[in-house]
Amino acid sequence: xxxxxxxxxxxxxxxxxxxxxxxxxxxxxxxxxxxxxxxxxxxxxxxxxxxxxxxxxxxxxxxxxxxxxxxxxxxxxxxxxxxxxxxxxxxxxxxxxxxxxxxxxxxxxxxxxxxxxxxxxxxxxxxxxxxxxxxxxxxxxxxxxxxxxxxxxxxxxxxxxxxxxxxxxxxxxxxxxxxxxxxxxxxxxxxxxxxxxxxxxxxxxxxxxxxxxxxxxxxxxxxxxxxxxxxxxxxxxxxxxxxxxxxxxxxxxxxxxxxxxxxxxxxxxxxxxxxxxxxxxxxxxxxxxxxxxxxxxxxxxxxxxxxxxxxxxxxxxxxxxxxxxxxxxxxxxxxxxxxxxxxxxxxxxxxxxxxxxxxxxxxxxxxxxxxxxxxxxxxxxxxxxxxxxxxxxxxxxxxxxxxxxxxxxxxxxxxxxxxxxxxxxxxxxxxxxxxxxxxxxxxxxxxxxxxxxxxxxxxxxxxxxxxxxxxxxxxxxxxxxxxxxxxxxxxxxxxxxxxxxxxxxxxxxxxxxxxxxxxxxxxxxxxxxxxxxxxxxxxxxxxxxxxxxxxxxxxxxxxxxxxxxxxxxxxxxxxxxxxxxxxxxxxxxxxxxxxxxxxxxxxxxxxxxxxxxxxxxxxxxxxxxxxxxxx
Ligand SMILES: *[C@@H]1O[C@H](CO)[C@@H](O)[C@H](O)[C@H]1NC(C)=O
Ligand SMILES: *[C@@H]1O[C@H](CO)[C@@H](O)[C@H](O)[C@H]1NC(C)=O
Ligand SMILES: *[C@@H]1O[C@H](CO)[C@@H](O)[C@H](O)[C@H]1NC(C)=O
Ligand SMILES: *[C@@H]1O[C@H](CO)[C@@H](O)[C@H](O)[C@H]1NC(C)=O
Ligand SMILES: *[C@@H]1O[C@H](CO)[C@@H](O)[C@H](O)[C@H]1NC(C)=O
Numbered sequence: 001x002x003x004x005x006x007x008x009x010x011x012x013x014x015x016x017x018x019x020x021x022x023x024x025x026x027x028x029x030x031x032x033x034x035x036x037x038x039x040x041x042x043x044x045x046x047x048x049x050x051x052x053x054x055x056x057x058x059x060x061x062x063x064x065x066x067x068x069x070x071x072x073x074x075x076x077x078x079x080x081x082x083x084x085x086x087x088x089x090x091x092x093x094x095x096x097x098x099x100x101x102x103x104x105x106x107x108x109x110x111x112x113x114x115x116x117x118x119x120x121x122x123x124x125x126x127x128x129x130x131x132x133x134x135x136x137x138x139x140x141x142x143x144x145x146x147x148x149x150x151x152x153x154x155x156x157x158x159x160x161x162x163x164x165x166x167x168x169x170x171x172x173x174x175x176x177x178x179x180x181x182x183x184x185x186x187x188x189x190x191x192x193x194x195x196x197x198x199x200x201x202x203x204x205x206x207x208x209x210x211x212x213x214x215x216x217x218x219x220x221x222x223x224x225x226x227x228x229x230x231x232x233x234x235x236x237x238x239x240x241x242x243x244x245x246x247x248x249x250x251x252x253x254x255x256x257x258x259x260x261x262x263x264x265x266x267x268x269x270x271x272x273x274x275x276x277x278x279x280x281x282x283x284x285x286x287x288x289x290x291x292x293x294x295x296x297x298x299x300x301x302x303x304x305x306x307x308x309x310x311x312x313x314x315x316x317x318x319x320x321x322x323x324x325x326x327x328x329x330x331x332x333x334x335x336x337x338x339x340x341x342x343x344x345x346x347x348x349x350x351x352x353x354x355x356x357x358x359x360x361x362x363x364x365x366x367x368x369x370x371x372x373x374x375x376x377x378x379x380x381x382x383x384x385x386x387x388x389x390x391x392x393x394x395x396x397x398x399x400x401x402x403x404x405x406x407x408x409x410x411x412x413x414x415x416x417x418x419x420x421x422x423x424x425x426x427x428x429x430x431x432x433x434x435x436x437x438x439x440x441x442x443x444x445x446x447x448x449x450x451x452x453x454x455x456x457x458x459x460x461x462x463x464x465x466x467x468x469x470x471x472x473x474x475x476x477x478x479x480x481x482x483x484x485x486x487x488x489x490x491x492x493x494x495x496x497x498x499x500x501x502x503x504x505x506x507x508x509x510x511x512x513x514x515x516x517x518x519x520x521x522x523x524x525x526x527x528x529x530x531x532x533x534x535x536x537x538x539x540x541x542x543x544x545x546x547x548x549x550x551x552x553x554x555x556x557x558x559x560x561x562x563x564x565x566x567x568x569x570x571x572x573x574x575x576x577x578x579x580x581x582x583x584x585x586x587x588x589x590x591x592x593x594x595x596x597x598x599x600x601x602x603x604x605x606x607x608x609x610x611x612x613x614x615x616x617x618x619x620x621x622x623x624x625x626x627x628x629x630x631x
Contacts, residue, residue, distance in 0.1 A: 054104070054141040058112040059148050065105035068095065068141060072102050073124035075133040083127040087136070088120035095120065095141065099127075104141075112143040113180045145182035150242035151191050151232035153177045157247045162213060164220035164252040165352075172202065172211040177232035177244055192237030196245065198228030206237070211248060220252040221289040256294035256349040260286035262362035269323065270367040273331040281310065283320040286343035286360055295319060296346040306337025306366060323364065331370040332406060339364040374462040375401040375411050375454040381467040382452075384434065388442040389475040396425075399432040401454035401464060409456040416451040416465065424448055425470070434468070442472040443508045476565035480505040480517050482573045489591060491582035492549060494542050500528075500577065501540040503559065511565045522558040522572055530559065540575065547579045553592025554578045 060066040076082040086097040086104070095118070097104050123136045153175060160173040181188035193209040195202065203214040211228065228248040235241030262284070269282035288295040299312045299321030311326045321341060341364050348358035377399060384397035403409040412429045425448070426435050432452075440448075448470040456462040488501040505517045519538035521530050527547075531539045540557065555577045562570030580591035 054139065055144050056106060056110065056141055057144045057146060058110050059146055060109045065096070065107055068104040068106055070101065070103050071097070071122050073133060075124055081127050082124050082133065085123045085125055086120060089118035091120055110143050112145050112182060113149060115143070117142040145185045145188055147181055147188035147235060147242060149180035151177035151179045151234055151244040153232065153244055153246035155246060157249060159249050161251045161253045163255050164218055165255055165257055166213050166218065168213055168216050170213045172213060172250060173248060175209045175211065175230050175246055175248065177209070179234050181234065187236045188234055190236040191232045191234050194231050194233070194237070196229040196231050198226055201226055202228050202250065204230050218252060220254050221258060224252050226250040254291040254294050256290050256345060256347055257352045257355065258289045259356060259358040259360065260288040260297045260343040260345055261360050262286045262343065264362065266363045266365065268365045270369055271325065271329065272371050273329045273368050274371040274373065275325045275329060277325055277328065279325050281323040281325060281366060283322050284341060284362060284364060285318070285320040288345065293347050297343045298346055300342050301339050302342045302361065303340035304338045304363070306339050309337055310339060310366065312341060329368045331368050332404060335368050337366045339366065370405070372459070372462065373404045374464045375456060376404050377401045377454065377464060377466040381469060383469045383471065385471045385473050386436070386440060387473045387475050388440050389477060390436055390440065392436055392438050395433055395435050396470065397434050399434070399452050399466060399468065403456055409458045411454045412457055414453045416453055419450040420448070425450060427452060440472045442474050442510070443478065446472055448472070474510045476509050476511065476563065476567060476569055478508045479569035479571035480507040480515070480561040480563050481571050486575055488540065488575055489578045489580045489588060490542060490547050491580060491586055492547050493582065494545060494547060496542055496545050498542045499539050500542060501575065502537055503540065503575070504537045505561045507563055509565060516564040518562050518564070520560045522560050525557065527555055528557055528577065549579045549581065549592040552579065
């Protein structure tokens with residue numbers, strides 16, 4: 001039985017009796033037995049430690065081999081017949097055994113962090129015949145830790161953020177270091193954290209490495225970045241322990257703890273009176289040391305006599321208040337305006353309301369500057385109505401313009417001749433009176449749209465144009481007349497009261513209530529009569545029967561047509577009625593030739609036909625033909 005002498009020695013220091021266990025009956029439980037003085041086990045009882053472990057300190061620096069321990073078999077009677085044999089991890093190289101004495105030595109220095117224990121097997125054999133004296137037994141050489149590793153943080157630099165103005169003790173970050181030494185043995189891996197740089201702003205919890213804020217009211221606007229150095233030290237932080245450090249870069253994040261503030265209490269801006277609506281007068285800016293949306297603000301005009309003349313908007317990019325023109329400005333009326341402008345944080349933080357309202361006010365004075373302005377017409381555009389019967393040279397209307405500037409320069413007027421090519425109008429260059437140069441005719445042109453120019457006499461570049469729409473009003477200066485040329489005939493065998501023509505009339509005047517024509521014959525006529533249809537048409541009827549071409553080839557019938565406008569205009573138009581031979585259905589067969597000399601407006605086709613007929617008549621063949629006069 002192989003007995004571990006080292007264990008035997010340890011067992012000697014044990015207070016309770018220890019039984020010397022054999023390699024084959026090892027047990028790690030139960031009360032310890034007591035070894036005999038000579039190292040032999042007197043009682044067989046269980047012990048409280050792993051008896052079959054050898055312990056060896058790591059990192060041995062001696063020049064000779066490090067002694068590990070001694071194996072001894074109870075079969076060894078000391079007569080030199082027993083030989084000890086070692087097998088397993090490192091046997092023969094790392095660990096050498098003296099085959100006679102059973103002493104084990106380590107040949108190299110060992111690193112627990114590299115390999116913490118070695119499993120080996122030992123056996124006692126007969127030196128002469130190599131017969132095993134007992135079965136092989138396993139045992140372990142355990143490398144004892146020494147504090148040869150310093151704590152190492154998981155990162156060289158940590159980055160962390162924490163909101164400014166955080167309460168004391170606000171969690172920032174956990175840092176952790178690891179120590180490769182044996183945690184289960186001694187304090188070589190027992191770490192304690194401490195803060196080397198970064199006080200009094202931050203603290204670290206010694207056991208956990210939790211970094212917290214340590215100062216109240218830390219203001220990002222004051223100091224934003226902190227450089228914190230944390231140390232981890234083993235040996236529970238005691239003297240002689242090894243240490244490692246890490247850097248933590250802590251940035252305070254912004255909260256809205258600053259209201260906007262105008263750097264000046266009043267501002268002065270100026271603008272030309274001619275500034276267009278919506279144009280920018282100037283910009284004002286309140287400062288807010290916060291960042292991002294915490295610095296966002298909105299401007300408004302809260303008071304001041306100019307509040308309805310100007311607008312303010314917020315430039316989202318620059319956070320400036322942009323003042324623009326809202327209503328037209330006039331230097332001659334008002335030269336100075338004041339505004340009370342307010343800047344308000346868009347996202348105030350209720351926690352800091354004790355600092356005051358998240359807004360500020362400033363006054364803005366705006367001076368309006370004079371501009372040399374062109375003349376201004378009192379009306380734009382002008383509409384002038386004139387009756388068409390106004391004689392040339394008549395006054396029809398006047399325009400007026402004035403220089404709006406304080407100097408009130410005199411004005412002269414003219415008509416743009418490109419808009420009055422026919423030179424129908426004249427304007428008095430001093431007083432703007434417009435007169436006609438020619439008679440006007442509504443039936444020629446209903447509108448004359450001209451352009452009148454006002455020029456400052458002392459500064460000819462100050463020019464304004466105004467449209468003048470001249471409307472020519474109607475006067476009843478035209479009589480009605482036949483709407484067309486009528487080619488009227490009457491059949492020889494006509495009856496009394498036969499309709500031979502319906503006539504209508506036209507009038508180029510344009511009465512407001514429309515045309516109302518009256519028709520009549522200028523003289524009493526025994527042959528024809530007229531009947532007014534009261535709808536601007538009239539019917540011509542026969543008054544007697546029996547017309548004869550041989551008696552009279554054509555009749556001239558003067559028809560009077562009058563309108564009912566004021567003054568009444570009437571005209572007499574003459575209708576030529578030819579006498580023709582007709583068939584039983586009233587279709588014309590032939591007409592008298594003499595009528596055509598009376599007729600003023602026959603169509604060319606009809607004339608040609610008539611001429612043909614005359615030629616035919618002369619050769620006595622005409623009577624049998626019908627004329628295509630009225631298809
Ligand atoms: C930081 O460490 C502490 C203590 O170990 C732990 O309770 C906490 O949950 C950790 N916090 C975070 C955010 O990891
Ligand atoms: C941490 O802060 C230090 C000094 O404030 C700086 O030099 C370093 O670059 C920072 N580290 C990182 C990773 O930003
Ligand atoms: C404008 O002046 C002309 C010429 O002096 C004069 O005849 C006319 O009556 C004046 N018109 C008006 C409206 O004053
Ligand atoms: C003149 O102006 C009037 C009113 O604007 C318009 O109805 C008319 O068509 C214009 N005539 C000409 C010839 O431009
Ligand atoms: C009416 O007809 C008769 C017979 O043809 C003629 O003599 C007379 O002049 C005609 N009257 C008028 C007014 O044409």
